[in-house]
Amino acid sequence: MSDASETIVAIASPTTPALRGVVRLSGDEVLPVLQALGVMLPSSNAATAIDATIQAESPIGAVDGRLSLWPTSRSYTGQPSAEFHTYGSQPILAAVLDACVAAGARLARPGEFTMRAFLAGRLDLTQAEAVLGVIDAQQRGSLDHALRQLAGNLSRPLETLRSDLLDLLADVEAGLDFVDEDIQFISDDDLVNRLQSIKAQLVQTQQLMRTRGDADVTTVVSLRGEPNAGKSRLLNRLTDRQVAIVADVAGTTRDAVTAETIIEGHRVKLVDTAGIETQQGEDVDALISQASQVQATRASDEAAVRLWCLDATRSDFHAAADRMRQLAASRRQSAVDLWVATKTDLCDSTNLDPTWIKTSSVAADGIDLLKQAIVSAIAMVDQEETGSVVGTAARCRETLAGAITAIDQAVALTQGQQGHEFVSAELRLAAQCLGEVTGAVYTDDILDRVFGRFCIGK
């Protein structure tokens, strides 16, 4: 384990083209490093944001940007830190990074910012799994960004809910342990009402997470290929439902069709892009086609996994395949590409290059094989890009689902006149689920609440 006081630096924005880029610094020497780079620092110890210029090596030279500064330990990492926001150009960001290193900072190891925040107690998403994931994470920057977002969005409402749940649990427990007291701790009606109110809030949080957290946990898989390559049919097979309109006429899909599905436990957003067409012209159809092209290209660029589909019945299969590989190479490099030969039921595909996954949407051949390939690809993407975030987010999701199920059970048990000890077991399960995100459940928590509220004891 490295020394947590060393000053570290990293590019904290994604490597994909973006308007803005961020270089982040943390450690005891952040201020001297910035001074050495020619930044005029404010005298105040308060967190602030200033316009700043950093002197990088030629040919880049002076880089303008906005500097967010936390001069004291009151920061995300619990130590002096700074973020320099500038243009989203890789060469510029790399030059700023080099300059920081020359001025005394060292390159951060994967997940090191998160680790520091964690050790400083700034992250309340205290999961052992997360930490170990962070230590092992393959890539820096995106990880702690994602983790932070996740924590900020979820832990506060979950903590409040957990507290409500523990209060309720205290009432239930008091009724179990202090049977000889002349106190009515909680009635069944009151119990059901409070359970339902907690459930409503959990459902709300779940929705909140779904909208905010999706980017972190859903893998975008795009289907690419020339018109009538059978992409829409493939999408329907993968989702087991009719999402795209399918016809044997080239160009049926004009708008990108998206469908969410779960493939072996992985949440996947399938994007069926419009066919790659080269049509030129003035007519309306062509214009729509061009608009679709833009959309298709964008969807495909967002994808972490791309399924390149090619009609196996084509006589020029090999030539078309080469063109497609070229196209793939010219697009986002970091995506995992899978090569899918379609309509293999209509021809002899035994001679096909083994990199091609042979499928037939009509006969469902090879679909399972393709699903396997997608899952492996997702695993690669996870490891490369998001480290443990997927695991953490997935656990949050499980957590909420688990807590909601437990509360439903508790309501059913109460209404079924079952003993409160069974209700308590469900509530504890729910609290434990939430505790996995916000911190452990200690029985003293509950006892404190009991003694705080009731006159207990003979």
Added chain:
Amino acid sequence: MSQIRYQYDVVVIGAGHAGTEAAAAAARVGAKTALLTTNLDTVGQMSCNPAIGGVAKGQIVREVDALGGLMGEAIDATGIQFRLLNVRKGPAMHSPRAQADKKAYQNHIKHRIELQDNLDLRQETVEDLLTETIDGRDRIIGVSVRGDAQYLAPTVVLTTGTFLQAIMHTGEAKSAGGRAGEGTTKGISGALNRLGFEIDRFKTGTPPRLNARTIDFSKTEEQPGDDQPQPFSYLTGKLNLQQMPCHITYTNNAVHDLIRENLHRAPMYSGQINTRGPRYCPSIEDKVVRFADKESHQLFLEPEGRETQEVYVNGISTSLPRDVQDKMFRLIDGLENASIMRYGYAVEYDFCPPTQLWSHLESKAIDGLFLAGQINGTTGYEEAAGQGLIAGLNAARKVAGKDMWLPTRDQAYVGVLVDDLVTSGTDEPYRMFTSRAEYRLLLRQDNADRRLTAAADQLGLITAARRDRFRSKMADIDRAMTLLRAARVENVTGDVYLRRPEVTWDTMCGLVSDLNTVDSEAAQQCVYDIKYEGYVNRQKMEVEKQHRLAEKIIPESFDYERIGSLRGEAREKLNKIRPSNLDQAKRISGITPADIALVMAYLK
């Protein structure tokens, strides 16, 4: 010096509920044991309320019994009123409680001790603990007693209750002593100090006792025992006794006003006592202050025996001065003319924070010295008995060179109790609650034998009679389950049919006549096993998760300094508690999952 020296395997100091169980357990497993008490007439005495059991505590008594302990049989033999609490709830909440004939109980315990092979009960006042240092490590070698004698033993179990540096308070009046009319044990306090034990202080209280002749019971509510009293011991067949009722009356605003006017004279409020007392057993002055809006508090009038008029007033523990105590009762229904036989008092005493002990209740600092009962910061006869049994057993096993034994948290409340103490310590006198057990649905009073008796047999803790009875019950359960599974009712097997809420054991007996021959205790186990299977299985899954963490052993020599990035607070706590595995480490307060993850990473 011409000292007399006695040689033993295990010496137990103190013959209360912890000491008697400790000595009996050690002797049962074959250790030559001495039980030393300052007064032979107070062996097994009930210093506070004349009752055994209650919610969670009753479960502990059943466990002590399943492990071959004394408490269950003693209360069955001497109880005067038996009630199963919480019967309207499920079986996990059913909790036996009984009023004892206080003197008879104590005589019964003493007699059992006297009858125990391998065990010498002696009246002695222990003046010092004897230790020696070998290779920089301190170990106990025995104790010295008043009158120039020594008891030498490789293990000593200390169960001194509230007698260390004890001070009793009644109003402004203070006197030294751990129990009304008795002294304090100074020598042992001095020895613990000298040996470097961290010592802290607690307080507890006890209510006044009244003369029943002077109580007008017609103004109170009667609380009878159960129609079919249930015994505590698995060895007791049917209880045959004439039960005595308790009575209930209430405090009122006039009483509360009187207390408020005299608060400045209560040691807890005048500043005379600054130590912490139990929150769940507040004095009446505490109740009036903290819950000012409550207009009355329930008081239970509990007879202390068949051949005494003394009545224990449960619910009005107080350290107010005598004149206030007298006036208080004038204002309570039924007690207007009551004559106080003993005044209530608060007692302050020393205890040793139990985080200084290993999981088997042996001191980390002094090899061979075991601590059990109230000296570990607990309260309650049952909690003391459970610890005593574990400490006595392990002291004997240590002498015999055997592994230490402790029930797990999913196996017994006794396991929860000991683990909580050594892992988390305690901020107030520790009492068991069912809510402290995460596997409450597994730890039922009805299945303590199934949880513990086989293990107790392995350990050599039980008699042949108990073993036979246990085995025959297990065989009966198996036979009944086989019959149920073989039967078919409405197209399902008998066990599935019994799962239905409206189907009872009697229904099944009507359908499968062979079931009528199944013993009623075995039948009850079948019903619970079947009806609560879902919940029990769920808790068992949780248990397995815990066991996986528990399998990650932290070596005693593990160096937390190696983990550079461990938070200072975490390092300090881990160094102090020195948990034996990750599961225990996880339960230390203030230890976060992140800390555990770091330790785990370094364990590999």
